[in-house]
Amino acid sequence: MSTLPEHPSPAQPLQADIAIVGAGPVGLMIANYLGQCGVSVVIIEKLDRLIDYPRAIGLDDESLRTFQAVGLAERVLPHTTPWHAMRFLTPKGRCFADIQPKTDEFGWSRRNAFIQPLADRVLFEGLQRFDNVRVLFSRELCAFQQDEQGVVLDLQDADGRSEQLQARYLIGCDGGNSLVRRNLNIAFEGKTAPNQWIVVDIANDPLGTPNVYLCCDPVRPYVSAALPHGVRRFEFMVMPGETEAELSQPANMRRLLSKVLPDPDRVELIRSRVYTHNARLAGKFRVERVLLAGDAAHIMPVWQGQGYNSGMRDACNLAWKLALVVKGLASDALLDSYEQERRDHAKAMIDLSVLAGHVLAPPKRWLGTVRDGVSWLLNYVPPVKRYFLEMRFKPMPQYHAGVLVAASSEVKDSPVGRMFIQPKVLTDTGAEVLLDEVIGSRFAIIAWGSDPTWGLSPEQVAFWRNLGTCFIQVLPSVQLKAARAVSEDVIRIGDSTGRLKEWFGRYPASIALVRPDRFLAGLAIPQTLGTVCDALAKAVSATPQTAVAPSMSKVA
Template structure:
């Protein structure tokens, strides 16, 4: 084992949104971080334009939500329109179960700069611009990088762990020989961003014009994005000529010569997924791990899901609070959901721009028929088609899924590369659907909240103020109980375990009971349930105690008398030592928890 000193606990290659979010999170945990970026500054041109409620919750967790709100447009609908002007799909969800609007428009460089400036809070987090990774090597103790500076000068840095956030063409992933499986769409698109919005209408419009599909998207601060399909034989150079650009823009504006252009850029849609997200001490995140078409705006958001999932685990391992095995749960949890989001994006692209005119005609006819069914409209409007993260293995206590079986399972396997196969696969992933049951069988754990994100309502605090729930929890575990003290049946050993991790103990009660203080216990936070949203959530569950992870996912639920057993089982799956918490003589063991602990 080498004794070479470490420059940081964690090295992060890539100062994009994923790398910067991980760096901010690790900074809050007190972990030493070095971010390495080959460019000389943060990218300042527009890229992603959609940020969802999960990502805003992640930014809230690192203390940047207030600044971010100045640069988003909440409740941003996406409307699919036929060539004749008929809106056949209106995606406009208005739910806020995670504390934020489901769909929001934003301009990525503005948020990226807020993330970068957020690092100034942490003297133990440094950013090294204008340095490109030339080589990497890892051993049982850490990772060593050889960096090449702007003037060709070489520099060596070493960290205990490395997170590769260096994009779809990741040098780190290629150096590790990690396969990047998937496909590249044959057609390209040209993106045109303009200032002083020439249309001014809100929302995003997906114009399904068989002659040339195009997109018109309103963005914050008077910016609008247009995207046009590049037709066979066309090139970026040709399309960028003034006369050709005017021809394109005349489809959407009357006077294209008066537009204030920001940039024009051609890009290709890719759908690819790394076969593994971890190679020893190197972890892949964001585009280095997966890339997907833009049609549902999930590339950026999937990257921030990676950051939220990985950062707390990496922090606990780096600080010696958990064993390295906890990091295996990152790929177990994130890879399958990234695949689902890739499928969703591909299906949306196939609906938007079918490969043939016949496909467009069939789509228009079918959507006209389905539009007469209110339940179908709600399915799209409320984004019920979006596969939400659901972890059945990893750092959770959840039952294993039933293996795929039957005729539809074989159909999915045979048609997985076709549009039909992707559509069937996407529908089958939606739990509770008839197709899901036919393919996978009835899941024995369908109703459990374990492995899902916990809700975030506004709550009444002990000081009389109202706050979002996460603001009381911080980047910590939380043990919440409805109507009772979650520590009442907790042994001293279990409580010491959770206190060592900085966990918050929370009692949820009706707001009218907040003036009653006789039931207060030291170290337990009481919150009032504004609007009865937490009561409604607990009413749907068989258990009244919830163990919430720092990334806001439910790790386990139990009854008040199962708190010690659940703590023991969670400590096992999270590779966190709990030597002193052993079964008490004569105490009943809960078989499902004992099995998970084993």
């Protein structure tokens, strides 16, 4: 990460391909992704350092896969607790919904507890790898203007000095009260919950029990969550007439903790904060050269831990598209697919989070009685129990329009538009690695058994290689040692777990076209691959190129 002059001359404004407002997790993730793609980025942050107080506590497998995409998964894992179960309890302590999914189709634990400030620190330190990424703390955005050439940001430092930053695109990652969104006059419709919650973080966990418990107590609902590094989080609903100042008083804090601890005086309090839960969605995610991501685009209650993870999905969806556009490999029209793909899913996650909040704290007390009775009966119905255990209620992202080629109507329950699996595979050198380590942050054309270039013309192969695409042939591992003629630069891998064979066996297709964000963009067989690739090239809004572009492969 390069160093900027402390006070650049107003006559010489800063310049970058991408300006990001907000050094939160979404802005930092986008900067890491773009940094490894060779795109120049400047992050503007009004605070003088990263936020150090805990916020989100849930990290899902999709987000860990995004950390993996920027080479930081192994650095964040020490700050996580994998396979973290979530249990809803009645006031008497009976568990009526036990959510502990054990599936790992994306290569990582489905649910993980984590310490957000430490994860954010990993992202920030990851930027040190890139000379083309810079972070400016203590810089406040005052205004910005955009035209067909780019965006000009007017900034002010902590001493009141003015600066300018010129960028081709601006991303607002500046939270729920986003100045970027407000200056664009974009609506932020939704609701604010009538009740606030006080969050209490305690060191040297006085309970020590794993997992997270949501107690649906009609008197005062609360949450008890075990976090990494011996931290325990309690969240209590703030009742009408109570204030943060009052609840923070030692006597009142002791009263709250006495609900959950036998000795509320023997605790090491880290901090307490009062939060208001909002459920809001921006009317637009893009206005010409300015885009919104994370909380600036959508905010949701915490009950499913999806606010942070939805922001990570935004980051991964947007970053690879911006990289192609900035490099001249795709037209500006590609960025329209960001809102087209992400907005509906963000809305679905907001609705799920609101529903979970109503389960924890029903608007009417009698609804809680109905919930407890119905849940007791349904818990003995195996399909219902599996529905909760496997988290099937969680809306998985599936794009039906955007950068994809829809499968024919003959393909039932098509996987196109969903995230592609990530099993372990065997390389030619005998190493067993996760699939994404072979692909890198780029397009992949993955063929079961056959040469993935066979159905393409030389011009089509050159076109996709120009986008940085890798061509992968998947074989049963026992066949790797057999000599086999494939086209130049085709990567051969062994299906060491059998999961890829199983996946391809579900559909009438043997070739998967996978996007840089790991979503399946199309299905084909060798004889239809050329047609599908041409349709996908159109969806990508790719531009003709005469020279091969730099690879978007994973940075070591």
